[in-house]
Amino acid sequence: MYMIESGNVAAATGVQLARTQVIAAYPITPQTPLTEKLSEFVESGVLDAQYIPVESEHSAMAVCIAASTAGARAFTATSANGLLYMHEQLHWAVGARLPLVMCVANRGVGAPWTVWNDQQDSMSQRDVGWIQLYANDHQQIIDTTIKAFRLAQTVSIPVMVCYDGYLLSHTYMPFDKPDQEKVDAFLPPFTPRHFLDPEDPGNFNTVTLPDIRPGVDGTIEPGYMEIRHNLHQELREAIEVYQEIDREYQEQFGRGGTPLVEEYRCDDADYVAVCIGSLSYQFRDVIDLMREKGAKVGVMGIQMYRPFPDQAIVAALADRKGVIVFEKALSYGNQGPLYGDIKSALYSCEKKPALSNYILGLGGREIKTSQLIDALTEACAGQAAEDAPRWIGLKL
Amino acid sequence: MRKDIIEIRWHGRGGQGAITAAKIVANAAFVSGYKGVVMAPTFGTERRGAPVFTSLKISKQKIYDLSPITTPDMVVVLDHSLLEEVNVVDGLKDDGLVILNGPKPASEYSFAGARVAVADVTSCGVQAGLPPGIVNSGIIGAFSKATGLVELDLLVTAIKDEFVGKKPELNAKAAEITYENTFIGDI
Known part of the structure; x- marks a missing residue:
């Protein structure tokens, strides 16, 4: 179904079609209409999710980390200084290998204050280990958002979907909204291999010694460096994984073919x-x-x-x-x-x-x-x- | 720069609904076969009552350039009092068109070589039963009459879709009454 809407609404519609379960966000220009649209979806029942208003972007990411650790499909969005305020939690989310998705409506960074577009915000986060995808129009925003959830849960690495503030976030253009049933088939409900479960208690992301060591059952546990090495390797492998996901999306929806x-x-x-x-x-x-x-x-x-x-x-x-x-x-x-x-x-x-x-x-x-x-x-x-x-x- | 793109600049006041009007035209234009439709509001910090403008580009082909319009083919002015504050014809192409909500006959307005279409949209809205000052549905009727770009019935459908729960029939009627009362002046 075609619709003519803003890029923020295209992103929100992708998040809704992905049946996101937890949304935590703090409004910031030019991302604000995206979070407003999501809260409307939740309020009207179009999206069966918990919308958690928070007092800052740092908390938004912390809530998403908690929700994702408990196995929920979680989403947030931000721009500019909001993204920078999340910085420490971004490292945590990727180190904890959580399949989060976040949209970034790209905006210049203060000081001095600017609300307008450039890409300094997401570029300054390039080394945290998140996957970064960029969309060029509204069709790519909605399609990439859906693919991002699939990619994040396949490789257990969080994904940033970036699009230009105002130029895309506030501009209206036509795009096709994929059918819910087809999105459901492409992106079925997801249960992570490990999640926080009161029935099966465990420790996550505890202090990890510099060297490898035997665990309680005698098997050798990796040290910090092995864990970080694996993140890097699997991030590199995500290039091929995303190409496969894009191929499947193209077969199902007839769009894509340029994942890289x-x-x-x-x-x-x-x-x-x-x-x-x-x-x-x-x-x-x-x-x-x-x-x-x-x-x-x-x-x-x-x-x-x-x-x-x-x-x-x-x-x-x-x-x-x-x-x-x-x-x-x-x-x-x-x-x-x-x-x-x-x-x-x-x-x-x-x-x-x-x-x-x-x-x-x-x-x-x-x-x-x-x-x-x-x-x-x-x-x-x-x-x-x-x-x-x-x-x-x-x-x- | 592309010659297949029709560039329409909408002038209004913050809160007057210029963006909604442009969005309605965008929807109807898309349905009528313009596959390329891009509507870009003024970027930044809008205030209620302050002059604002919105860029609408339409083409039969996909549009890739999202930059604001600088040389419009036509301008739509929702409020004649803007003429005292804003040079609405800035950059207007030589054979350009001005579509204006104003109380005076078309011959009373002059924009150096541009064609002028005038309707008293404010009065037409009241005649349709809308509260005074609602002009963003009515101006669409004037747009249809003056440009012939998009058929009135497609625009009326798009108005009803946009104004769901907000007097869709009265807004549609405002566009129809304005269509009949739009007068195109001589150059």
Whole structure:
């Protein structure tokens, strides 16, 4: 069934179709309409869940951790400083291997205060160990949210579904709402292998010694380092797992096929623009215009950022003349975070593409199509192949 | 930039329902075959009564560019008093169209080369039985008459769907009465 609604409502509808059992959230712009819609669903009985209002994002994540530890399908959502306030609990959720899903409506981080879009918030959480998926439009928001629950419970790692604040969260566009029965078949009720059960008491996440040791029954128990190693390994394996989940989703619902990266007119492109989120769709008009004038350009959107799908990225970018990374985030004092990741992935290539990095759209600064054309044209002419990021639209 | 995209900017006051009106048109346009529909409200911190605008882009093809409209094909103005505060024709294309809720005849309004369609939407709403000041359903009738982009019956259906529990029949009637009382001026 098609509906025309905001990106926040697309996310809420995905959470409802996933039959989420516990929601704990604290409102923050631009995520607020998502949590409002979920509370409406719970109040009206459309969604049979516990909605737990909390006094902070830290508590929201703590409640989700508790609910998930007890075996419930749990969800929260946030933006910007709210996400940063959760930071310590994010580490805990992934260390405890809980299959949580969280939506992040991407927003710039204060100070100074901004409510508008960039991606500094989720980018700054890239190393906590959560899986990070990015959606480019409302259809991808609802589909990715549903797939995220399946992925989280398959690999026992929490998943962040990120989408651009305002640009997607508050913009209305058509999308298909999948049938409940088909979602139920794709995402059946889930019982974790281990959960907190008064009938079967146990200790979870106790102090773990530096070295391995025999447990009470004599078997060797892993130390902290083994547990962390396994998290990393299984996070790497999640790349293949998510591709399989996406394939199944595509068979059932007819959509998907780009779980890791989404390419547009890249087949014969000499120069490829790379970015994350709705910007990669805005770029499509730029690519079409430049192609009309004979420039062999394409754009690639990153859909899975953590774990980093480096093999797919190398396969897509290795033989290009140039790769131009456009980012709404910055690793302050260094470069764009995605730029650094791509440079690292391409280091092993025999023939390395020329690389350049542009920073744009911070704190909601408007991104004009003409600016993207100018930047891409400049990069294609070899004028920006240097490590220092260039800024688009800066008014100094 | 894409020539297949029709760009419509909606001017209203915070709380007046410009977003709802644009959303209704978006729904009806989608049903009538415009597969690409993107409606983007003013991003940020709206206040009741302050001038706001909403961007609506429609196309037969999917729309990928979500940036705000800067060169609209048409502008819809829900409140003629905005003309004193906002340059509603800012960036309007040369053969652009202004659809205005105002009490005076079309010949009394002039927007440098733009076509003008005027309806006294406020009075039409009252005539339909709505409380004074409800204009976001009525203006849709003026939009249909002035642009011919979307058939009135599809818009009326979309109005009834949107206003479920909020006087759907009266809002639909307001659009129909306004449709009949929309006057298009000469250039």
